[in-house]
Amino acid sequence: MGERDSHEGPSKGDAKFDIQKVADGVHVAVAAPAYKVNCNTAIIESDDGVVIVDTHSKPSAARLIVQELRGLTAKPVRYVVNTHFHWDHWHGNEVYPAAYPNAEIITNQITREAMATKGLKRIQDHIRQGPGEIAQIKANLATAGSGERRAQLADDLKHAEAYHAEVKALKPALPTMAFDRTMKLYRRDREIHLLYLGRAHTEGDVFVYLPKEKVVITGDAVIGWTPFMGDGYPADWATTLDRLAELDFTHMIMGHGEVAGRDWLRTFRGYVHDMVEAVRAEVMRGATLEEAQRRVPEALAPTYEKPFSAYGVYRPWRAGLLLNIERTYAMVS
Ligand SMILES: [Zn+2]
Numbered sequence: 001m002g003e004r005d006s007h008e009g010p011s012k013g014d015a016k017f018d019i020q021k022v023a024d025g026v027h028v029a030v031a032a033p034a035y036k037v038n039c040n041t042a043i044i045e046s047d048d049g050v051v052i053v054d055t056h057s058k059p060s061a062a063r064l065i066v067q068e069l070r071g072l073t074a075k076p077v078r079y080v081v082n083t084h085f086h087w088d089h090w091h092g093n094e095v096y097p098a099a100y101p102n103a104e105i106i107t108n109q110i111t112r113e114a115m116a117t118k119g120l121k122r123i124q125d126h127i128r129q130g131p132g133e134i135a136q137i138k139a140n141l142a143t144a145g146s147g148e149r150r151a152q153l154a155d156d157l158k159h160a161e162a163y164h165a166e167v168k169a170l171k172p173a174l175p176t177m178a179f180d181r182t183m184k185l186y187r188r189d190r191e192i193h194l195l196y197l198g199r200a201h202t203e204g205d206v207f208v209y210l211p212k213e214k215v216v217i218t219g220d221a222v223i224g225w226t227p228f229m230g231d232g233y234p235a236d237w238a239t240t241l242d243r244l245a246e247l248d249f250t251h252m253i254m255g256h257g258e259v260a261g262r263d264w265l266r267t268f269r270g271y272v273h274d275m276v277e278a279v280r281a282e283v284m285r286g287a288t289l290e291e292a293q294r295r296v297p298e299a300l301a302p303t304y305e306k307p308f309s310a311y312g313v314y315r316p317w318r319a320g321l322l323l324n325i326e327r328t329y330a331m332v333s
Pocket residue numbers: 084086201220228
């Protein structure tokens with residue numbers, strides 16, 4: 001979905017994007033699978049400048065977007081929005097104020113707080129974990145023989161080393177502006193609404209809504225495959241998505257995956273709701289986590305396994321589901 005530009009997608013190191021037009025002046029850079037996952041970026045052009053939503057897992061990926069941007073428009077980036085505090089959505093922030101001195105970084109108060117505490121701590125975790133990760137790949141490489149697996153590991157090693165160097169040199173750029181519930185940017189040619197609709201993927205998910213273009217940018221509250229719930233609020237999630245469904249839109253730019261429509265929101269919301277209710281029922285009858293992890297997938301598979309397997313081995317449904325059940329079990333019991 002979404003009109004596709006026909007040029008080759010830009011790539012550099014671990015980052016590769018497919019830039020697609022979603023509406024007039026609204027583009028998405030859809031991230032290809034990467035060793036260190038990159039999020040999608042939304043690019044919204046207005047009369048006086050550009051709004052960027054989310055900045056990937058590393059500055060080099062954001063720099064690739066800046067490079068592409070110069071081909072799309074001569075206008076400067078004025079605002080960068082972060083949808084939530086996860087590393088793969090804001091580690092590239094520093095690139096924008098460096099390239100565009102007047103750029104402001106915006107999120108809501110809850111997410112800024114999460115970035116300043118959990119986000120900064122996670123950067124330190126990544127720096128600490130890097131050498132072990134690199135050593136592990138080298139050990140695997142030593143016994144890998146030849147062929148495809150060896151090539152894959154050699155590639156992983158290159159990306160792991162590059163990421164380690166980047167994360168050590170990171171100059172974390174926290175948001176320079178924060179709002180409470182809602183912020184609206186009134187540009188001459190469009191409105192851009194930044195909304196808090198309740199807890200879902202994190203405690204502070206920001207949705208970006210373009211009412212005239214009927215486009216919504218969801219961060220990871222909706223993605224193209226099984227959601228990550230490790231920092232999420234499964235029991236609140238479906239209600240937050242019901243508020244999202246009340247908005248008048250036709251296109252969703254999600255945190256990960258291709259541009260989707262309202263049908264995917266219905267499927268995704270159904271999965272979250274049904275999974276939570278099934279786990280709740282297991283908890284009520286006194287089931288252990290292991291029992292819930294055996295029975296809930298059997299109950300959900302007929303409806304959800306196929307739609308949530310669209311990205312195949314890259315994002316296996318069942319592995320994600322088992323983690324979702326674990327998080328939900330812990331949160332409702
Ligand atoms: Zn996330």
